[in-house]
Amino acid sequence: MGYRAIFGSAAAFVLLAGGAWGTANAQDGAAATDDAGQMVSFTQEQVASGQREYVRSCQDCHGANLNDGEFGGPPLVGFYFREKWYPIGVAGLFGFTASAMPPDRPGALSDETYANLVAFILSENGIEAGDTPMPADMAALAELSLPENEE
Numbered sequence: 001m002g003y004r005a006i007f008g009s010a011a012a013f014v015l016l017a018g019g020a021w022g023t024a025n026a027q028d029g030a031a032a033t034d035d036a037g038q039m040v041s042f043t044q045e046q047v048a049s050g051q052r053e054y055v056r057s058c059q060d061c062h063g064a065n066l067n068d069g070e071f072g073g074p075p076l077v078g079f080y081f082r083e084k085w086y087p088i089g090v091a092g093l094f095g096f097t098a099s100a101m102p103p104d105r106p107g108a109l110s111d112e113t114y115a116n117l118v119a120f121i122l123s124e125n126g127i128e129a130g131d132t133p134m135p136a137d138m139a140a141l142a143e144l145s146l147p148e149n150e151e
């Protein structure tokens with residue numbers, strides 16, 4: 001996968017994704033999230049398989065409730081998580097997760113599995129599942145927008 005080679009460093013990835021968002025936002029003004037494209041979507045099946053993989057590969061560090069990990073993983077739910085990631089976007093979240101998680105074997109899971117994990121995380125943050133599956137592809141994900149963050 002090209003993006004893993006290009007964005008081998010998660011920090012560089014976030015900076016780059018953040019920079020790209022900054023440009024789009026400057027053009028769109030306040031309505032960036034509304035105009036950025038189609039709202040993100042994923043299916044209940046993706047959430048369910050994402051949850052199964054989460055329990056296997058992520059829960060020890062990030063916790064059963066995604067904010068109560070025992071081994072130093074930061075919260076993956078809540079206002080501050082969304083405040084950090086929603087402006088970066090779903091492609092950025094997918095890219096970071098796929099290139100950096102789990103820390104002992106980053107990128108070891110399939111793209112589809114990472115998409116399922118992101119679907120599960122977004123679902124836990126209050127976005128409802130629908131009929132259209134989430135693509136496991138950076139370019140397609142970059143077309144999708146996330147809702148406004150709410151407390």
Ligand code: HEC
Nearest residue numbers: 054057058061071072073074075076081097101102103117
């Ligand atoms: C060994 C413990 C560990 C495991 C297992 C683990 N993580 Fe993490 N995770 C971390 C740590 C530590 C960070 C913070 C790293 C950083 O900011 O560079 C992190 C950061 C994250 C972030 C970004 C959170 C933020 O606030 O920026 C996401 C999303 C994430 N992990 C998802 C996952 C997923 C999905 C899995 C399972 C495939 C997983 N993690 C497995 C320890 C872990």
